[in-house]
Amino acid sequence: MFPVLQDREFYGWSERHVRTRISADIQSLQRMELQRKLNGHAGCVNTVSFDTETGSTLISGSDDLSIIFWHWDTGAKLLKYDSGHRHNVFQARMLPQTGGTKLVSCAADGQVGILLPMGTAVTYCVGCTQHTN
Numbered sequence: 001m002f003p004v005l006q007d008r009e010f011y012g013w014s015e016r017h018v019r020t021r022i023s024a025d026i027q028s029l030q031r032m033e034l035q036r037k038l039n040g041h042a043g044c045v046n047t048v049s050f051d052t053e054t055g056s057t058l059i060s061g062s063d064d065l066s067i068i069f070w071h072w073d074t075g076a077k078l079l080k081y082d083s084g085h086r087h088n089v090f091q092a093r094m095l096p097q098t099g100g101t102k103l104v105s106c107a108a109d110g111q112v113g114i115l116l117p118m119g120t121a122v123t124y125c126v127g128c129t130q131h132t133n
Helices: 003-011 015-023 026-031
Strands: 045-050 057-062 066-071 077-082 089-094 103-107 111-118 121-130
Touching: 003 015, 057 089, 057 103, 066 089
Parallel strands: 045 089
Antiparallel strands: 045 057, 057 066, 066 077, 089 103, 103 111, 111 121
């Protein structure tokens, strides 16, 4: 699909290098199209990422301080919860090799949170780390 992906395999490029090359390639960008519109956040969405195990769950974080887990194939909202942050959520990522049991988030409040989504219940520890200037 993308010559850059073929080059990645041949040259052993890093993921970061490949992302930079794809985002700088106007022809690749022109071929992209909207796959799905997901409604659920009440504020600007600042982060989206796929789970690291199967790639079938999309995680989004927003100015509304919530994090939502979506089933990518159907667009169904699997889980929505308050992140525990006091300001805009800027990143929400599943931690690799945790079987989808741990998520880390950070926000404009300067805190990093570890979240443990288990079914419909969520346990979180926001403020585990506080960044200061």
